[in-house]
Amino acid sequence: MIDFHCHLDLYPNPVAVADELERRGVGVLSVTTTPAAWAGTTRLAKGRPLIRTALGLHPELAGARYRELHLFDRLLPETRFVGEVGLDGSPRHLSSWDSQIQVFDHVLRSCEQAGGKVLSVHSRLAASQVLGCLDRYPGLDKVVLHWFSGTKAEVRRAAERGCWFSVGPAMLTGARGRSLVSEIPTDxxxxxxxxxxxxxxxxxxxxxxxxxxxxxxxxxxxSTRQHAAQVVRANESALLSL
Structure with missing residues (x-):
């Protein structure tokens, strides 16, 4: 099983967590929040084959860290995985909206040009805008919408575009989250x-x-737990083999 979105470097004891996930045989996509965090985060994956590190620039930090886009471009050839990237429409982050758009568009353009990237995308209170940005880059066919919280219509729009969805325990505890997950194609x-x-x-x-x-x-x-696990494992294989 693979945890497709985890901030491994931000645990108080990241080395212990990394050792334990390897012991348990759990894969993880270790996302970063800024390009500057790449060097330190990739060290956690050294000698641990179940960890893959994603290069990111989190929308909450876009206003302060947009100047790291040159570093993003320099590091991009080193990984197949990109995240956490996207847009955040929360009221406290709207002051950086223009910078968020600039950063996300740059990231998408760079990833499409590079080809073959798997993206983990943040879209809190900005699902429609994120999907609009993605529509401008049809070459990106391995986009995973992390903790998607848009509308049912936006779930269907994203699925029709070919997006994937990463779903966590928190999405499956409340009625609204469960209702949204029920709209996601099981494959x-x-x-x-x-x-x-x-x-x-x-x-x-x-x-x-x-x-x-x-x-x-x-x-x-x-369904049974075994069936659900089989479905998810098949999806992991399909996504990573694209």
Whole structure:
């Protein structure tokens, strides 16, 4: 099983978490929030084959860190994975909206030109705008919408575009989240934790807690846990083999 969105470097004890996920045989896409964090975060993957590091520039930091785009472009050839990137329409981040658009558009253009990248995309309160940006870059066919919280119509629009969705335990605990997940095509869904930001019982989720998402999917689909795990593993293989 793969945790498709986790901030491994932001745990208080990232080395211990990295060692434990390897011991448990859990894969993880370790996303970064700025290009400057790349060097330190990639060190966590050294000698740990189940960890893949994604190069990112988080929309919440776009206003302060947009000057790191040159570093993003320089590092992009070093990885197949990009994240966390996207747009955030929360009121407290609207002051940086122009910078967010500039950064996200640059990232998408660079990724399309490079080819073959898998993107983990943030779209909180900005789903329509994110999808509009993605529509300008049809060559990007491996886009994973992380913790998607748009409308059902936006879920369908994203699915028609060919997007994937990473779903965590937090999405599967409330009625609205479960309703949205029920709209996601079952062959376009992978799992995530968004640890250490997402929590369970006031404890940060860890990569191996993706099993909670499997349990939630089995309940939602009215299937066995084994069936839900088989579906997700098949989706992981399909996405990574594209």
């Amino acid at each position: 376009r869904l992978v799992v995530e934790t968004d640890g250490p930001f997402a929590q369970k019982n006031r404890r940060p989720l860890r990569p191996w807690d993706v099993t909670d998402a499997i349990d939630g999917l089995a309940d939602l689909w009215g």
